[in-house]
Amino acid sequence: MESDDEVIVFGTWASAFSGRVEIALKLKGIPYKYVQEDLANKSEMLLHYNPVHKKVPVLVHKGSPISESLVILQYIDEFWSTNNYTNLLPKDPYERALIRFWANFYDHKIISAIYTICESKIGNEREKAVEELSELLKIFEEGIQRDFPRKLPFFDNENNVSFLGIVVNSYACVYPAFHETVAVIISPEKNPTFLSWVNALRENPLVKDTLPDHHRLVRSLNAYQARLSSSS
Ligand SMILES: N[C@@H](CCC(=O)N[C@@H](CS)C(=O)NCC(=O)O)C(=O)O
Structure with missing residues (x-):
């Protein structure tokens, strides 16, 4: 029942x-x-x-x-919003709007760019797609630093992962599996700030606990790449 x-x-x-x-x-x-x-x-x-x-x-x-x-x-x-519960979004309406703006940017621009990399042909096309993602990550980094100059908005004051941290966890936190199978999606040379933010997220116990198994994901990404190349 x-x-x-x-x-x-x-x-x-x-x-x-x-x-x-x-x-x-x-x-x-x-x-x-x-x-x-x-x-x-x-x-x-x-x-x-x-x-x-x-x-x-x-x-x-x-x-x-x-x-x-x-x-x-x-x-x-x-x-689940009363005082007993941890808030994902801040109370201030303007800050909430900024968080949702960057969450939408992440989903519509950055995740789309990761899909474009996966679907690109290895060689010039893939390099160009990787470069485009890197440019978008720079826009994201600079925007976050401009809009939240005092504190990285991926964590709240108690160091709990926040709404934006939960959103960015997607795809970014499994970058090692992408690096092994598809391409370097977060370059330590070109996007060191974003990479350091993502590494901080990967240390969060709830994020860690929810990440898919690396080896299983590598197998799945390899199979996905093989399916794409056999259908092109
Ligand atoms: N915009 C959606 C994306 C969800 C999504 O892409 N889900 C994938 C799995 S990661 C899915 O269910 N795909 C099945 C399909 O495309 O048929 C969200 O934020 O929930």
Whole structure:
């Protein structure tokens, strides 16, 4: 029998997007049930709960589904918002807007650029795609330093990972697997500041706990690269 306030996460092991939802729930101390999806064979439940995008993650709370990781993070922060819970977003409306601006930039520009690298042909095309990502990371670094001059907004005052830290964890925190299989996506020479931020995130216990197994991810990225090159 399902309880009235049951929380269910539909995710998959390699998904940095479902990892976001798990980190947020763990940080707030909310118990949840996890449903592992096979994206090659999506369950009827997933298609029912996310008929528009048909993707993980989906959060089902009290029987109602919510899709899209950034929307889910905000819902979690708003629903479990009293003093007993750690806040993901700051209270100040302007700061909240800035955080959401950079979260959107990260998802729409930086993650898209990582996909472009994966889909590029090895050689000039890949080098150009890597250079484009590096330029976007510079824009991100400079923007964060300009908008948050006093403190890196990936952590709150108690050093808990914050909304933006949870967002940036996706893809960036598994860079060693990308470096081994696809390309150097975070260059120590070109983006040392971003790399140091990401390494600080990788040390956070909740982030660490939620990262997919490196060797399994390497195998999965290699298989993905092989599928792409055989279909081109
Ligand atoms: N914008 C979405 C992206 C979610 C996403 O891309 N999920 C992938 C797994 S990492 C997925 O479910 N893909 C299945 C598909 O494309 O068919 C979010 O933030 O939740």
